[in-house]
Amino acid sequence: SLPIPPPPPAGGPIGQKLRRREDGRLVTGEGLFADDIPSPPGCLHAVFLRSPHAHARIRAIDPTAALALPGVAAVLTGRDLAAHVSTQRMAPPIDGLQPMEMPVLPLDAARFVGDPVAVVLAETVTAATDAAELVEVTWEALPAISSVADAAAPQAVLVDPAVPGNRVSFQSFATPGLEAAFARAERVVEARFGQQRQTHVPIEPRSGLAIWDNGRQHLTMRFGTQAPHPYRTAIAARLGLKEWQVTVDSPEMGGGFGQKIIPLREDLCLAAAARLLRRPVRWRETRGENLTAGLQAREEVVTTRAAVAADGRILGLTCAIDADFGAWSFFPANYMARVIAMILPGPYRIREYGYDVAVWLTNKCPSGPMRAPMAITSWVMEGTMDAIAQALGLDALEVRRRNSLMPDDLPWVTATGERYDSLTPLATLEAAAGHLGYAALRSEQAGRESSATLLGIGLCTVVESNTYSSAFYRDAGIPGSGHEMASIRIEPSGAIIASCGLMGSGQGYQTTLAQAAAAGLGGAVEDIQVQIGNSDTAPYGMGSRGARGASAGGGALYMAGLKLKAKLLAIAAAMLDLNSPDALELRDGMVLRQVAGAWQESGLTLPQIARTAHLDPLRLPPGMEPGLHQILAYDPAATTYTNSTHACAVEIERATGAIRILRYVAAEDCGTRINPMIVEGQTHGATAMGLSGAMLEHAAYGADGQALAGSFMDYAIARADDLPAFELLHHDMPSPSNPAGIKGMSEGGTMGGIGALMNAVNDALAQVGARLDAQPATPARIWTALQQAKPA
């Protein structure tokens, strides 16, 4: 990777609370989302026919009646498409992973309720919907696997014939001294943590348009995607096209949360149908499809065993993770479950550690990455801390202090090899607990014995891994790169176009990426236009995911800006007849010159230099290329780790189990903040997502594998009045491994929200001897736990 340049100076564009430039068009209804794109002439509408069975053999599909309906152009099944879209093989070179293959549409069997088995293409959505009802499928229902217990049962039916015992991966790890740590423990404390299946719920479901230009043999995909280039690479590979035959042009995207990174099967069907039928094809996913057949995530059960000394210090820790990945995973399965185990020890000095991670297949919606795939981690670690405090009769905050990494411990390499070079967990813990008024709340709690409500205090310190350098992929054993490419182009008028491979779904990149580029370049933020989302005009990049946009994308643009500034200053020196640019600086688009130690305006502006570079090249220094375009690839030196502490107080009504969040504080360290206002917005959103999952959301299935949450009537998400006002504190320790000191941050709030809420609920329930060992903490479940605790 490139040498790390100096950090941006204070007072520059980085660190400014600028308002989001994109909001004007978004809040006035002028944003162009996929479904707003007018239909090109001849456009067909796609509707998918989906399996009503959790598991069933497809004996035959008869489209005759459907094809007879007016306006129906085609019905395509897995067998029709097999020759046109290659099968996806999931076989990353990871220990313990069973390879799996998935055709674009199933050939022989449907594996979950909602599995697409045919696509109907018609002149209108109504005709396609009516026709889909007329497609006759001869099903032979098979026994369905609806839980890990079913999957693991002896003689269980196989979800995928290639995966014996339904266990798609298993990984195990232990440090050599683990057993000895347990042998010398004063106590062994065990705890269980269950998390329910959830889904991403982007406000805009998946939608898009595929256009095949037969003359040019060229495909245009107008789908909202978080990663235009990997998306294009995958589409081209699956359809047997060269990447220059595919343009991915993402319109505005109404939320992604990990669901819109790679092309899913519907996207591929649209591309293949457009090419086969030589007509544009569009699709708008329904909410029901999105909830049951988009992608799901989070269904995991984790048990921990902590070997502890009498003072609460952890001598050794083990965890066992069972993850239910549904019928298939669109990302290497055991990476996502193993990352929970990898970062579980979080901010604590745990030298002896071991894990077992098993990933199971069931007849439920396939899994994929969802904001913080390791979301359960912080609750597990921090819930274990609370269990230790309870078992030993110690204070929960004190147990955390005793185990916390101290500033002198850095750099710290965890038992699993994660290297923390800057982390401030004790500082965020003290800040959040202090701001919440921890001590006063503890006294208040003790005085509530006869009250109608129970008071609970939840603490959760998060270590969020993000940025994910190329070294991370190598160490995790999965193919992948962590680099991002940036391009900054300055046109003759001085207009600046900044670009990289990210695509936003609400992160405010038009603003933050312009700030990062401006900080490097010395241009004014308002003179920089950020153009992203088009695979042909943006340089190849890995896209927006894993909280890497700010550090990798922002870092790349900052560095490209610095390089281009060096050229601008060299040109300025030539224009000013100076021998060297050493005494020149560019700030806000103006060239400054140091004279007798003071900076003075030189009279030259960035547009004047740009004009010279493009249109008057003979004035350039000898040998310099005309023009102003810098492209640069930045592969981050390391995975960054961001820490935060979430602390909340909740009140639980004993008679009903209703929860009210009284106070919510989060103290965070994400290094240099490009835009503090956007960081706060992301913290609000991520924390809301965590709280919503911990309190309400459940992609529930029946014992027969039937999907039970197909609308917002059944799948509850938090509304504004379910959520508290967030009190945010910041503690910024710049990352030494990032050129601008940036760490990512947009997933930690989800981890902290879950942990703080669940720990607060359990802290309240502990007053009466009850505990919830699984989310969601709905009033009904809390009430049940309270009833069961009564006799004790």
Ligand code: MCN
């Ligand atoms: N930021 C900053 N300074 C920092 C860190 C971040 O100013 N030190 C800013 C960034 O410039 C960026 C935003 O905060 O505008 C988020 O940055 P980062 O944490 O790097 O995350 P990414 O840009 O990689 O975004 C992806 C991340 C993920 S993984 C999911 S999932 C997610 C999320 O962002 N999905 C979102 N935030 C979302 N927000 C919305 N509205 N919608 C989604 O689908």
